[in-house]
Amino acid sequence: MEKLFVYFLQIWHGVGFSLTLLAGGFFVGITLGTILAITRYTRFRFITNQVITLVRSTPLILQVSIIYFAIPGALGVHLNVLTAGIIAFGINSSAYVSEILRAGIESLPRGQFEAAQALGIPKYYTWRDIILPQVVSNVLPALVNEIIALLKETSIISVIGGTDIMRRAQITAAENFEYFTPLCIAGFCYYVLVVLIEFIGKQIAKRTCHYHAKN
Amino acid sequence: MLKIRDICKSFNGVKILDRVNLQVETGGILGLAGPSGCGKSTLLRCIQKLEIPESGSIEYDGKAGFMFQDFQLFPHMTVMQNLLYVPNLKSKQRKKQEHQAIAVLKNIGIESKKHDYPVTLSGGQKQRVALARTLMTSPDILLCDEPTSGLDVATTDDVVQLLKSVNRVDLNSFGNFQKQTVTMVIASHDLDFLTKISDRIVLLKNGKIVADIKPSNFDDQIQLLKGYYL
Ligand SMILES: Nc1ncnc2c1ncn2[C@@H]1O[C@H](COP(=O)(O)OP(=O)(O)OP(=O)(O)O)[C@@H](O)[C@H]1O
Numbered sequence: 001m002e003k004l005f006v007y008f009l010q011i012w013h014g015v016g017f018s019l020t021l022l023a024g025g026f027f028v029g030i031t032l033g034t035i036l037a038i039t040r041y042t043r044f045r046f047i048t049n050q051v052i053t054l055v056r057s058t059p060l061i062l063q064v065s066i067i068y069f070a071i072p073g074a075l076g077v078h079l080n081v082l083t084a085g086i087i088a089f090g091i092n093s094s095a096y097v098s099e100i101l102r103a104g105i106e107s108l109p110r111g112q113f114e115a116a117q118a119l120g121i122p123k124y125y126t127w128r129d130i131i132l133p134q135v136v137s138n139v140l141p142a143l144v145n146e147i148i149a150l151l152k153e154t155s156i157i158s159v160i161g162g163t164d165i166m167r168r169a170q171i172t173a174a175e176n177f178e179y180f181t182p183l184c185i186a187g188f189c190y191y192v193l194v195v196l197i198e199f200i201g202k203q204i205a206k207r208t209c210h211y212h213a214k215n
Numbered sequence: 216m217l218k219i220r221d222i223c224k225s226f227n228g229v230k231i232l233d234r235v236n237l238q239v240e241t242g243g244i245l246g247l248a249g250p251s252g253c254g255k256s257t258l259l260r261c262i263q264k265l266e267i268p269e270s271g272s273i274e275y276d277g278k279a280g281f282m283f284q285d286f287q288l289f290p291h292m293t294v295m296q297n298l299l300y301v302p303n304l305k306s307k308q309r310k311k312q313e314h315q316a317i318a319v320l321k322n323i324g325i326e327s328k329k330h331d332y333p334v335t336l337s338g339g340q341k342q343r344v345a346l347a348r349t350l351m352t353s354p355d356i357l358l359c360d361e362p363t364s365g366l367d368v369a370t371t372d373d374v375v376q377l378l379k380s381v382n383r384v385d386l387n388s389f390g391n392f393q394k395q396t397v398t399m400v401i402a403s404h405d406l407d408f409l410t411k412i413s414d415r416i417v418l419l420k421n422g423k424i425v426a427d428i429k430p431s432n433f434d435d436q437i438q439l440l441k442g443y444y445l
């Protein structure tokens with residue numbers, strides 16, 4: 001019993017790292033993803049297509065390795081594990097976020113853009129105040145799914161030496177020659193975090209969806 | 216004065232507007248009639264610059280406001296927010312704008328709905344909010360696309376009164392607007408509605424204006440107009 005508690009403490013230390021990586025990665029992902037989604041409606045839409053194709057056609061583990069090992073080497077700079085992870089997961093997530101937003105934008109009536117145009121609302125404000133608030137509220141469940149997927153993918157950070165939940169569980173397991181308990185504890189940690197994220201997502205949805213038609 | 220000269224517009228190689236010429240006096244209410252698909256919306260959209268004509272020119276002083284057939288209120292904003300969004304963006308006189316919005320809502324009889332979201336409004340109420348939102352931008356020309364579609368007879372009569380009051384009554388009493396008159400172009404296939412509201416009706420068919428009548432002749436010529444729908 002005491003052993004369980006010690007294991008748990010060791011692994012729980014990784015939660016902070018995983019969550020920082022998730023928060024940073026998702027922040028970069030949603031910012032870049034929004035820019036990419038809007039870029040689709042300008043003459044620079046090829047940029048969005050290129051990023052999405054690139055991200056989709058390579059494994060995440062390779063993307064993380066390139067950002068951490070290859071690019072700093074080529075440029076002669078040093079990135080710490082967390083920064084590299086945030087950049088890599090952020091870019092990766094931005095491709096998926098921009099696709100989610102694209103679906104949301106396409107599901108809005110075209111008249112919303114036209115109404116804004118007819119009222120003389122400048123493009124920037126149209127996106128910021130008219131289109132995106134509606135889109136985000138419509139695609140909130142998909143965005144929450146993306147956060148959950150990203151949380152699970154952060155476990156790949158161990159390949160560049162990040163000490164997240166998964167890595168801590170492996171270390172604990174190796175030190176004690178016992179795999180079952182540490183890995184179950186890691187699973188439990190992810191499970192709790194996912195439940196928490198879903199709960200927060202539902203609360204936000206309640207607050208932002210008050211204007212939707214109640215069928 | 217709204218001057219439309221030789222406007223042509225096609226979609227997928229089909230000419231929808233074929234050298235349309237039209238002039239509307241400042242302060243006039245023009246009814247734009249014609250069978251479904253004849254290009255009424257397209258002409259209004261060209262005036263609002265939502266479509267770009269292939270040739271011809273459209274001239275008017277000031278700016279145009281558009282009322283969409285399906286209103287296109289912003290669903291995530293309350294009625295007040297819908298009215299105040301554009302004015303707040305253009306200047307910082309919040310208090311004055313708020314008074315103006317309340318005055319307009321009072322005049323069109325939906326002040327009690329000011330904090331409601333569009334989804335909770337009836338068709339007629341949405342129509343009023345859409346009108347109020349457009350008026351808040353003080354347009355010189357008001358373009359209305361099928362303002363009565365989906366409304367019952369009583370509500371249609373309300374819309375007639377409402378639009379007439381916007382056009383005729385001194386707008387200052389309507390909500391402290393600068394403008395004295397609003398020119399209107401109202402597209403509708405409902406001839407009865409158009410005869411009630413317009414001081415002139417033109418009929419669009421096969422890309423051209425095929426009839427142009429004044430109210431003194433409405434009674435005689437309405438049968439003629441109806442003939443064009445066959
Ligand atoms: N964006 C578009 N792309 C292709 N065709 C279009 C487009 N907009 C309009 N059309 C076509 O142009 C024609 C005229 O359309 P418009 O909406 O102007 O007619 P309308 O007179 O307003 O009809 P209604 O009374 O049904 O509203 C129609 O045949 C329509 O299919």
Ligand SMILES: [Mg+2]
Binds near residue numbers: 256360
């Ligand atoms: Mg139409």
